[in-house]
Amino acid sequence: MILAVDVMGGDNAPQAILGGCSKFLKSETFSDAELMLFGDEKALNQFKIENESLSNRFHLIPTTEVIGFDESPTEAYKKKKDSSLVRAFEAVKNGEAQCVVSAGSTGALLTGAILSLRRQKGVKRPVLASQLPTMNGKSVLLLDSGANTDCKPIYLQQFAIMGKAYMECVAQVKDPRIALLSNGSESEKGNMLTKEVHSLLSETKNIHFVGNAEARELMSGNFEVLVCDGFDGNILLKGVEGASKMILGLLKESLYSSLRGKIGGLIAKPAFADVKKKMDYKEYGGSPFLGVNGGVIKAHGSSDEKAIFNALRQGYNWIKNDLERVIQETIDNNQIDE
Amino acid sequence: MILAVDVMGGDNAPQAILGGCSKFLKSETFSDAELMLFGDEKALNQFKIENESLSNRFHLIPTTEVIGFDESPTEAYKKKKDSSLVRAFEAVKNGEAQCVVSAGSTGALLTGAILSLRRQKGVKRPVLASQLPTMNGKSVLLLDSGANTDCKPIYLQQFAIMGKAYMECVAQVKDPRIALLSNGSESEKGNMLTKEVHSLLSETKNIHFVGNAEARELMSGNFEVLVCDGFDGNILLKGVEGASKMILGLLKESLYSSLRGKIGGLIAKPAFADVKKKMDYKEYGGSPFLGVNGGVIKAHGSSDEKAIFNALRQGYNWIKNDLERVIQETIDNNQIDE
Numbered sequence: 001m002i003l004a005v006d007v008m009g010g011d012n013a014p015q016a017i018l019g020g021c022s023k024f025l026k027s028e029t030f031s032d033a034e035l036m037l038f039g040d041e042k043a044l045n046q047f048k049i050e051n052e053s054l055s056n057r058f059h060l061i062p063t064t065e066v067i068g069f070d071e072s073p074t075e076a077y078k079k080k081k082d083s084s085l086v087r088a089f090e091a092v093k094n095g096e097a098q099c100v101v102s103a104g105s106t107g108a109l110l111t112g113a114i115l116s117l118r119r120q121k122g123v124k125r126p127v128l129a130s131q132l133p134t135m136n137g138k139s140v141l142l143l144d145s146g147a148n149t150d151c152k153p154i155y156l157q158q159f160a161i162m163g164k165a166y167m168e169c170v171a172q173v174k175d176p177r178i179a180l181l182s183n184g185s186e187s188e189k190g191n192m193l194t195k196e197v198h199s200l201l202s203e204t205k206n207i208h209f210v211g212n213a214e215a216r217e218l219m220s221g222n223f224e225v226l227v228c229d230g231f232d233g234n235i236l237l238k239g240v241e242g243a244s245k246m247i248l249g250l251l252k253e254s255l256y257s258s259l260r261g262k263i264g265g266l267i268a269k270p271a272f273a274d275v276k277k278k279m280d281y282k283e284y285g286g287s288p289f290l291g292v293n294g295g296v297i298k299a300h301g302s303s304d305e306k307a308i309f310n311a312l313r314q315g316y317n318w319i320k321n322d323l324e325r326v327i328q329e330t331i332d333n334n335q336i337d338e
Numbered sequence: 339m340i341l342a343v344d345v346m347g348g349d350n351a352p353q354a355i356l357g358g359c360s361k362f363l364k365s366e367t368f369s370d371a372e373l374m375l376f377g378d379e380k381a382l383n384q385f386k387i388e389n390e391s392l393s394n395r396f397h398l399i400p401t402t403e404v405i406g407f408d409e410s411p412t413e414a415y416k417k418k419k420d421s422s423l424v425r426a427f428e429a430v431k432n433g434e435a436q437c438v439v440s441a442g443s444t445g446a447l448l449t450g451a452i453l454s455l456r457r458q459k460g461v462k463r464p465v466l467a468s469q470l471p472t473m474n475g476k477s478v479l480l481l482d483s484g485a486n487t488d489c490k491p492i493y494l495q496q497f498a499i500m501g502k503a504y505m506e507c508v509a510q511v512k513d514p515r516i517a518l519l520s521n522g523s524e525s526e527k528g529n530m531l532t533k534e535v536h537s538l539l540s541e542t543k544n545i546h547f548v549g550n551a552e553a554r555e556l557m558s559g560n561f562e563v564l565v566c567d568g569f570d571g572n573i574l575l576k577g578v579e580g581a582s583k584m585i586l587g588l589l590k591e592s593l594y595s596s597l598r599g600k601i602g603g604l605i606a607k608p609a610f611a612d613v614k615k616k617m618d619y620k621e622y623g624g625s626p627f628l629g630v631n632g633g634v635i636k637a638h639g640s641s642d643e644k645a646i647f648n649a650l651r652q653g654y655n656w657i658k659n660d661l662e663r664v665i666q667e668t669i670d671n672n673q674i675d676e
Contacts, residue, residue: 135584146521149521149529149530150530183569183572183573184572191487191488191567191569192488214576215573215575215576215580216580218577218580219580220580231521231528232569232570232573234521234522234552235570235574238553239553239554239573239574239577239581240578240580242554242558242578243557243577243581243582244585245554246473246557247585247586248585250473251609251610251613254608254610254612254613255606258609261605264602264603264604264609265609267598267599267601268593268598268605270598271589271592271596272589272592274588274592275585275588275589278588
């Protein structure tokens with residue numbers, strides 16, 4: 001079991017990435033895993049010195065290029081052959097590793113996954129999934145969270161199938177309830193796309209489809225998987241992000257406008273920290289990209305050590321529980337003419 | 339200037355509706371307006387007694403039926419001829435009043451607006467708009483917020499035109515900035531629909547189009563009008579609603595789990611109330627339904643007196659500034675082949 005890590009991707013690279021790797025290697029749970037680290041030679045050598053005792057479980061591959069957040073993903077991916085990201089993907093493509101973990105540019109990661117690893121047989125569109133916290137302290141997988149803007153019904157059916165496989169293999173949730181994002185919970189609600197998807201999902205074998213869900217139910221805990229196209233997934237995720245920022249921002253502003261508020265805010269600080277922790281993406285690790293030949297985990301751009309550690313844990317479960325094979329089998333079992 | 343009020347619509351009807359009407363009639367600002375009140379005879383008679391001094395400015399029309407939230411809108415609208423909502427629409431249709439205000443079922447209101455008042459000439463699809471608070475203490479108009487799930491590009495172009503007219507005539511915002519909801523702010527981002535709309539809006543005369551906006555910018559104050567189809571509008575609005583509830587719910591839960599939290603929460607209470615007020619839809623009144631022959635304001639189902647008062651104020655501005663004529667002129671000026 002070998003994970004290929006892009007040490008140079010993300011706002012806090014390479015320190016936070018290497019810190020997460022070190023934490024991962026030191027954990028008993030993952031003692032049967034090895035890491036391939038792609039990145040700046042100096043940083044890797046420093047890592048080697050600091051983790052000498054674990055050196056039989058990591059391989060250092062110095063690279064000379066980095067793909068930035070502001071570059072055109074496709075161009076950069078094709079041009080920067082010696083970048084940490086391209087080299088990590090090549091390792092999975094060549095069978096030297098089984099899963100890529102990167103906190104770098106999402107666009108470059110999706111490009112790399114499709115160009116280097118290619119779609120699994122029968123998969124129409126690979127899909128980016130995001131795991132979010134719910135009111136009951138558990139989590140929900142939203143997919144597509146941004147990879148495919150215009151979708152056909154069969155794409156969303158496959159998202160549901162792949163989402164189920166991911167939740168079972170990686171998040172260890174048995175028979176997750178699957179809902180379809182719509183503008184009303186009644187089965188007759190929806191646009192042309194979701195109405196067709198609703199009947200497709202009702203007929204899909206071996207999934208626990210619970211029908212339409214409204215956007216306000218996202219974090220209700222009423223289901224473990226929420227399916228939508230990548231355009232709507234983006235709108236829902238960013239809408240939630242904007243609303244959270246607005247509310248916490250207004251609260252802060254209002255608290256700081258009076259002495260009384262400042263005192264109250266200070267006393268209530270642990271509660272705010274608690275909420276922030278509960279809403280924290282870092283607890284839930286990265287976003288998996290499902291449907292290509294190999295594991296792909298996109299960690300958040302601002303990932304710290306803990307977030308990287310959690311992303312590596314996801315990659316570990318992915319390989320250990322053979323997610324790729326499970327997806328292949330369920331896709332094969334649900335072959336439908338387009 | 340006469341407004342037709344559905345006294346029986348909404349969770350707090352008829353008391354809150356009549357309370358809002360009374361407040362409206364007593365305000366100096368609206369002394370040139372009259373109200374037609376449609377509803378239960380007993381409630382209307384009580385209103386008459388309590389507002390005797392203003393009796394030259396209201397007309398009471400007793401009705402015997404009510405359309406509920408759980409009824410099929412089209413069926414109920416066609417069957418309940420003596421309902422407060424149907425009678426209010428008939429009054430506008432017959433020229434006895436110029437604007438309907440109701441806090442009842444949205445579906446029945448939209449049905450009534452289309453069946454009784456009919457689309458304005460050249461308007462492809464009437465549109466429901468929602469006014470929301472922004473970080474800078476102003477507001478943004480989101481449209482379509484739920485009336486049309488599947489849209490052609492020209493529909494969204496007309497939403498922009500009607501949204502501008504509404505903001506100028508009713509919200510008194512000059513030359514509002516208009517943005518298009520998309521999955522990225524760059525002009526090349528979007529799905530098939532929004533890409534076409536982007537080029538249409540770039541060519542539309544006399545509007546201040548500022549390009550694509552992401553969902554997280556909804557309440558940023560960077561624009562005054564945000565255009566999207568009714569499916570995405572629903573997802574964005576309900577996503578924001580769900581996130582707000584989740585954050586405030588988690589905070590409350592966390593505060594109440596410790597004595598320290600309880601004390602801090604108590605001291606910080608005015609700040610919470612302040613935020614709640616800033617996020618309060620009641621401050622912004624109801625949702626206008628634009629593009630039919632007559633004014634239509636949908637007040638929130640749980641409207642209190644103040645919300646109804648604000649909805650009546652919107653209706654007043656609608657009539658006073660002849661929104662219907664302004665929409666007709668701008669639609670005529672932007673005739674485009676489909």
